[in-house]
Amino acid sequence: MRFPVRTAFYISDGTGITAEVFGHALLSLFPAEFDHITIPFVETEEIALQVKQRINDRYKTTGVRPLVFQTFVDDKLRLIINSSEGSCYDFLNAFVEPMQKELGLSAMPKTHRTHSIHEKTYDFRIDAVNFALANDDGSNLKDYAKADIILVGVSRSGKTPTSLYLALQYGIKAANYPFVPEDLDHLKLPAELRQHKNKLFGLTITPERLSQIREQRRPGSKYASLRQCKLELDEVEALYQRERMAYLNSTHLSIEEISAKIMAQTGLKRQKY
Amino acid sequence: MRFPVRTAFYISDGTGITAEVFGHALLSLFPAEFDHITIPFVETEEIALQVKQRINDRYKTTGVRPLVFQTFVDDKLRLIINSSEGSCYDFLNAFVEPMQKELGLSAMPKTHRTHSIHEKTYDFRIDAVNFALANDDGSNLKDYAKADIILVGVSRSGKTPTSLYLALQYGIKAANYPFVPEDLDHLKLPAELRQHKNKLFGLTITPERLSQIREQRRPGSKYASLRQCKLELDEVEALYQRERMAYLNSTHLSIEEISAKIMAQTGLKRQKY
Numbered sequence: 018m019r020f021p022v023r024t025a026f027y028i029s030d031g032t033g034i035t036a037e038v039f040g041h042a043l044l045s046l047f048p049a050e051f052d053h054i055t056i057p058f059v060e061t062e063e064i065a066l067q068v069k070q071r072i073n074d075r076y077k078t079t080g081v082r083p084l085v086f087q088t089f090v091d092d093k094l095r096l097i098i099n100s101s102e103g104s105c106y107d108f109l110n111a112f113v114e115p116m117q118k119e120l121g122l123s124a125m126p127k128t129h130r131t132h133s134i135h136e137k138t139y140d141f142r143i144d145a146v147n148f149a150l151a152n153d154d155g156s157n158l159k160d161y162a163k164a165d166i167i168l169v170g171v172s173r174s175g176k177t178p179t180s181l182y183l184a185l186q187y188g189i190k191a192a193n194y195p196f197v198p199e200d201l202d203h204l205k206l207p208a209e210l211r212q213h214k215n216k217l218f219g220l221t222i223t224p225e226r227l228s229q230i231r232e233q234r235r236p237g238s239k240y241a242s243l244r245q246c247k248l249e250l251d252e253v254e255a256l257y258q259r260e261r262m263a264y265l266n267s268t269h270l271s272i273e274e275i276s277a278k279i280m281a282q283t284g285l286k287r288q289k290y
Numbered sequence: 291m292r293f294p295v296r297t298a299f300y301i302s303d304g305t306g307i308t309a310e311v312f313g314h315a316l317l318s319l320f321p322a323e324f325d326h327i328t329i330p331f332v333e334t335e336e337i338a339l340q341v342k343q344r345i346n347d348r349y350k351t352t353g354v355r356p357l358v359f360q361t362f363v364d365d366k367l368r369l370i371i372n373s374s375e376g377s378c379y380d381f382l383n384a385f386v387e388p389m390q391k392e393l394g395l396s397a398m399p400k401t402h403r404t405h406s407i408h409e410k411t412y413d414f415r416i417d418a419v420n421f422a423l424a425n426d427d428g429s430n431l432k433d434y435a436k437a438d439i440i441l442v443g444v445s446r447s448g449k450t451p452t453s454l455y456l457a458l459q460y461g462i463k464a465a466n467y468p469f470v471p472e473d474l475d476h477l478k479l480p481a482e483l484r485q486h487k488n489k490l491f492g493l494t495i496t497p498e499r500l501s502q503i504r505e506q507r508r509p510g511s512k513y514a515s516l517r518q519c520k521l522e523l524d525e526v527e528a529l530y531q532r533e534r535m536a537y538l539n540s541t542h543l544s545i546e547e548i549s550a551k552i553m554a555q556t557g558l559k560r561q562k563y
Contacts, residue, residue: 023393032550038311042361043385046397057550082392088315104392112316112379119355119377120296124319142545146451153423178419181454185545272415272458277305277330 024052024075024083028068028098030091033057039108040086051084059089065097072101090126141288145184145191152192153177158209161192165285167213168193170220171249172240173230175267175275179220182272187280188288198245201252206260218279219257219264224250226268297325297348297356301341301371303364306330312381313359324357332362338370345374363399414561418457418464425465426450431482434465438558440486441466443493444522445513446503448540448548452493455545460553461561471518474525479533491552492530492537497523499541 025044027036033055044051059065075083085103089095099105113124152160154177161167166183168176172195180191194210210217224247231241239245257264263282267275280287298317300309306328317324332338348356358376362368372378386397424430425437427450434440439456441449445468453464467483483490497520504514512518530537536555540548553560 032546034546034550035311035315038308039315039381042308042312042382043389046363046382046386046399047389047393047395048398049393049395055550055553057554084389084392090319104388106385106389108312108381108385109315109319111384112381113319115377116316116320116357116379119357120320120322122320122322125321126319143451146454150423150426150450177423178416178458181419182458185451185455185458273305273307277307277328280328281330 021079021081022050022052023081024054024079026068026072026075026083026085026087026103027053027055028059028085028087028089029057030060030089030094031057033088036086036088039088040084040106043086043106044084059094059098062093062097065094069097069101072098072103076102090124092126141188142185145188145288146181148190148192149177149180149184153180155194157192158194161209161213161216163190164192164213164216165190166218166279166283167191167210167216168218168220169196169210169253170222171196171227171246171253173227173234174220174222175272176220178272179267179275179279182276183279186273186276187285189280189285196249196253196256198249201249204252204256206256214260214262217260217262218283219253219262220275221250221254221257221264221266223266223268294352294354295323295325296354297327297352299341299345299348299356299358299360299376300326300328301332301358301360301362302330303333303362303367304330306361309359309361312361313357313379316359316379317357332367332371335366335370338367342370342374345371345376349375363397365399414461415458418461418561419454421463421465422450422453422457426453428467430465431467434482434486434489436463437465437486437489438463439491439552439556440464440483440489441491441493442469442483442526443495444469444500444519444526446500446507447493447495448545449493451545452540452548452552455549456552459546459549460558462553462558469522469526469529471522474522477525477529479529487533487535490533490535491556492526492535493548494523494527494530494537494539496539496541 025040027033027040029036037055056068059068072083072085083103085098085105087098087107088109099107117124151157166189168180168191170176176193180193183189183191224243227246228241228243235241265278298313300306300313302309310328329341332341345356345358356376358371358378360371360380361382363382372380390397425433439462441453441464443449449466453466456462456464497516500519501514501516508514538551
């Protein structure tokens, strides 16, 4: 017997990002595979009715009831989707009532749009992205005074993606500085870094994983060899400890986890909440 | 009478990102200001008890009950937090039961960790970030064959932050190509772009907003003048229409909205769900 894959719909009048996060968090609890379909910007009853039809059709063709994660605030649209034959999870609605009671306030649906533009935080984030790009890979030492944080580490230890994520997610201005092999004999902190020592945050990684990553970039090179990776990492970790710098090992962490740990460890104030 | 600001706690044994998204979506419905505190990586009972104390202390010092958004799966930790004096919103728990019934499966809490590492999707995203950086600002025309999408537009119309967000959020490889003023007399598609015409996606923006953004970068310059902005935008919009290219106006959109609209309009298959 064929075991049909269940479809998960993420539906919203906005980007659908909240519906996705909400649905993923729930689905990740279950040991099963799902087909995923996001339908963002469902802003009219006409489109909502088409989406309802699409859910019902999917039920018919697959023989299993689709799961529907939705984050509408508009009652008419919400109810159209909930009247589909899907199994609907309507989390905003489930919590609005108790929260209204707790706050002694009425919800004002019009202000919904979690991921829409907020002039102030928008500029912070674009500025932070531009800062990260201008200060990537040690390219611009003189801007360090403006940095919220300076990530340091050897090549391919995760500095660049982390600095971009910190910018986009939190509006944090992160510079990054690579320790290159020439620096690595009896590694000392360069003067440009030393004067901003309170902003430094070190990344490290296991030699095995680093070698694997570098191997993809320059196969068979000295740069990618386990020996070279080990040598570089031994030096930077000794430096982190000698200088009592905050650092973390990124080997088993996602970009989100590295960033959240950095935020928690440093107590950095994010520009976006 | 002083009106005390309510505190919102986001608490998790992981990054706290899901708790934040969930809490923000709810709070954005209410016309009020909140203090925000994220406490990620609460992984032991000892830490959970400290966090509970912190919630209770906050209640005492502010005089208003804190709101607590939590996404624990571990029952012991979840119950410690829920036994605090905060007003607790425990959304995973609220939906796990009906979803278990619908799926005919038991939830397996150990697989929780929405934002933790998944070897495959991780590599996709790092690759995609590296691709976006290597192909930023028309710097590398020969990689366009490998691009999932090529964003085009005038300088400062949102190409770079969007390409990075597409990489980090969806694992999409986005190149971007700027139309510079020299190209703009009787603008034609450069040959490098024409051969990948099915991948092109245009961004545009109002002249007023573009001028405002450029003004921050080069105050008083011809580059930032409303006249120059209007001239460039007229040309690219005429091109988009003449070539029947997909495009959108980013003026009132957040990076998330631009990205979600691009994903929806192009039907691009994301690497991460």
